[in-house]
Amino acid sequence: MSQEFKPTYYPQEYRNFYSAFDNYNVKLIEIAKPVLDFEPARILDLACGIGLSSLALRANFANAHILGIDIAPDMIELAKTSVQDANIEFRCSETMLRDIPKGTIDMVFVKSAYHHFEDQITLSHLKEILSKNGVIAIAERTSRSARSYPLPDIARRYWADYFALPREESRFVADDSIKLAVCSYGEYVDIAVEDYFMALKNRQIFGTWALKQEVIDQWLAEQSAKKLEAFTVFEEFWMYLYKQAI
Ligand SMILES: C[S@@+](CC[C@H](N)C(=O)[O-])C[C@H]1O[C@@H](n2cnc3c(N)ncnc32)[C@H](O)[C@@H]1O
Numbered sequence: 001m002s003q004e005f006k007p008t009y010y011p012q013e014y015r016n017f018y019s020a021f022d023n024y025n026v027k028l029i030e031i032a033k034p035v036l037d038f039e040p041a042r043i044l045d046l047a048c049g050i051g052l053s054s055l056a057l058r059a060n061f062a063n064a065h066i067l068g069i070d071i072a073p074d075m076i077e078l079a080k081t082s083v084q085d086a087n088i089e090f091r092c093s094e095t096m097l098r099d100i101p102k103g104t105i106d107m108v109f110v111k112s113a114y115h116h117f118e119d120q121i122t123l124s125h126l127k128e129i130l131s132k133n134g135v136i137a138i139a140e141r142t143s144r145s146a147r148s149y150p151l152p153d154i155a156r157r158y159w160a161d162y163f164a165l166p167r168e169e170s171r172f173v174a175d176d177s178i179k180l181a182v183c184s185y186g187e188y189v190d191i192a193v194e195d196y197f198m199a200l201k202n203r204q205i206f207g208t209w210a211l212k213q214e215v216i217d218q219w220l221a222e223q224s225a226k227k228l229e230a231f232t233v234f235e236e237f238w239m240y241l242y243k244q245a246i
Contacts, residue, residue: 007209010202011050011078017199018052020191024235025056028185029109032137033060035180035241040064040106044129046096046121047071047113051079054088057109064106069093097125105129111139111237115162127244135180136242141206142184148234151200152211152219159207180243186236196231197223 040061045054048068057066066088070076076092083090093099096117108126126136146159197220203209208216 007203007206009049009072009075010204011074013198013202014075014204015050015052015078015082016195017191017204020189020195021235022052022056024187024189025053025111026059027187028111028139028237028239029056029060029137031183031185032109032135032239032241035243036107036135038106038133040135042067042105042131043107043109044069044100044105046108046110046126047116048079048090049075049113051083051088051090053109053111054079054090055083055085058085058088061107065089067091067100067105069096071096096121097129100129102128103131106131106134108134108136109139110137112141114138114140123242127242130244132244134244136240138240138242139237140240142186142236142238145186145234145236146206148236149205150196150223150231150233151205151207152215154215155205155207155211157207159205162206180241182238182240184236184238186234188232189235190230190232192230193223193228 041064043057043061043064043066045057045066045068048054048070049072051068054066054068057064064087068079068088068090070079070090070092071094073092076090079090108130123136130136141163143160143163146163147156149156149159151159199205200208200216200220203211
């Protein structure tokens with residue numbers, strides 16, 4: 001992704017908006033569970049943001065130690081103050097994986113973030129820290145989902161194209177990992193208009209980062225006139241699942 005489209009995340013606004021997907025996140029992770037043939041003791045939530053994905057992991061794996069790592073200090077700060085769970089640890093790190101001992105992680109989970117760093121952190125890097133039979137689960141949005149978000153046309157098209165299929169071969173190089181499955185899960189989710197507008201104003205939604213202010217203002221004015229209470233989106237992610245080849 002080119003530099004000009006690099007997002008700035010605002011932790012509180014991010015939370016207001018993306019908390020609408022709490023139940024969805026729990027169900028998304030459920031689809032990865034059958035490929036784990038053991039109860040994971042240590043899970044890495046890579047690019048955990050404010051910890052929403054870490055909480056969804058906790059809902060699925062009650063006994064695991066979860067380590068959430070993110071590059072953004074203010075996202076990690078909110079994760080630390082808002083998530084009260086003695087067995088979830090948050091760390092802000094630019095070096096990300098370098099501090100994690102090799103062979104110690106049973107599951108690496110990356111939601112909505114692999115596209116930010118796939119050039120720097122490949123599957124080979126992730127495999128190094130995996131334990132025997134460990135699993136990598138990478139969740140990336142589908143283009144159908146991106147298209148379902150009400151947005152100025154240019155942003156919706158950009159977002160949908162960015163996540164257009166096929167992704168597996170061109171973007172996820174498997175090395176000698178065994179690809180277990182590619183599956184998806186989707187459902188309709190309502191987002192309160194107020195939270196949606198705030199997220200758009202703060203450009204927290206993919207594809208809106210490079211929009212001109214006038215485009216955003218005009219779109220918001222048109223939508224406000226409709227006096228809606230909520231926007232309904234189809235939240236859908238692919239889950240790419242890999243297992244360590246021993
Ligand atoms: C859309 S958020 C997803 C957060 C979380 N996984 C979730 O599902 O709620 C993307 C996150 O990726 C992080 N990120 C972006 N570029 C990164 C990089 N190069 N290395 C690590 N994290 C990065 C951002 O700071 C942000 O918190």
